[in-house]
Amino acid sequence: MKFSPGIQNFWLQISNFLFESLVVFLVLLWLSGWRFSNLLNFPILVGFIVGFSLVFFRLIWFLSHLKSQLLQALPDEWKFEVAVLADYPLLNLSWLREQTSILESLGFVQLMDYKVEPDTGFARCFAHLQHYCLAEICQIFGENGETIVQSISIFSILEQDWVVGAINREVNQNDGIAYIWRHPKKVGTYYPNISLDEFLQAHLRFRQQMLDDLGITVSTDVSWFAFRNLEQQATIYRKQTMRRKPLFLSILEATLFELNPKSEWLGDYPKEAVKRRANHR
Incomplete structure (x- = not known):
């Protein structure tokens, strides 16, 4: 890479x-x-x-x-601003409409269109009222107007501050910096080259495995306010992590990630799962 x-x-x-x-x-x-x-x-x-x-x-x-x-x-807080399609002439509208239609056919309902800071991208948020998970369609543009990210994410908020997410694309070089502020309780997996139906099912299977291993339940709050709170927490954590970590160590971690990209980040999940199994023997 x-x-x-x-x-x-x-x-x-x-x-x-x-x-x-x-x-x-x-x-x-x-x-x-x-x-x-x-x-x-x-x-x-x-x-x-x-x-x-x-x-x-x-x-x-x-x-x-x-x-x-x-x-x-890095912002101190997540500043929400409604996005208007007319403000994004480079947005892939046919792709957006197609993915929106598929997500809605899978049971998701549209919550909000919003800007991706700092005004370089568009995102549309969805909620699934039966499976209690959220989804996001996202397209982010570079300085020259080229698309650098075009993907869909599905994530669930769990008890005890755990979050499990999935994204339907390959790992790329832009993920190295994000790896710096990875969270021990925010689990993430990449699922490239997969249909949205299979993508949703893969997320739900992995989520259920986490729930069983950790002995926790999924949050049933999939409102826009829950999504905003999740983004706010993530924004604060990113800045705290960047402030706390030595810069050289942070860049070294990002470099090693780009040399050997990881298709999943499990954080403390494996360790906590082993600890719980040991306590229940």
Whole structure:
């Protein structure tokens, strides 16, 4: 998988700092007559400390500044705004209508059309009043107007703050950053190349397995307010996680994800399931 632009730029900057450090070392080694022992001479040693200190502090400033920019880009709360189809000339209307029709045939009812922040996408939310789950049709556009995400998600709110979700597309490079703020109780699975009927059934089967393993039940509140509350909690958690985690560790996690994309995130679910089985023996 090709690295996303943000990840590529980060490691390019880190490479520049490493190159600067190597240049400083080679210059000092040249001044010492290419003898490592001469690096301990006082003038050379002072130059060594000053040179590497400058590179180090520039690196620290870069990481601090980048983290500040990322935090500023993340909203403090989920701001809902109704979406109007006329405002999205690039929206794939035929696809939207087709997916809406299929979801409604499966028992979903339409709740709301809303903007995906920061005004780069369109989403339509649905609720299933018999299966007690929510669905979302989403199309997000890049800076040049190209579609970067076009998918459908189905998710259920469970007891004890658990949420299980599914998305009907392949993992892509844009999921690496989202992996940084993964939640231990928010379980997610990708189901590419599957019909919406099969997609719904796969979600319900996996949800039932979680309910049985954890000894919990599904929330029957599938109102728009429940959906908004879920989005609000997720928005707050994303910013808290970005603020708490060291930036270098966060980018490293995203990079490793893009090198080896994961088609599911189970969080603490396996551990909690094993613990519950052990307690019931």
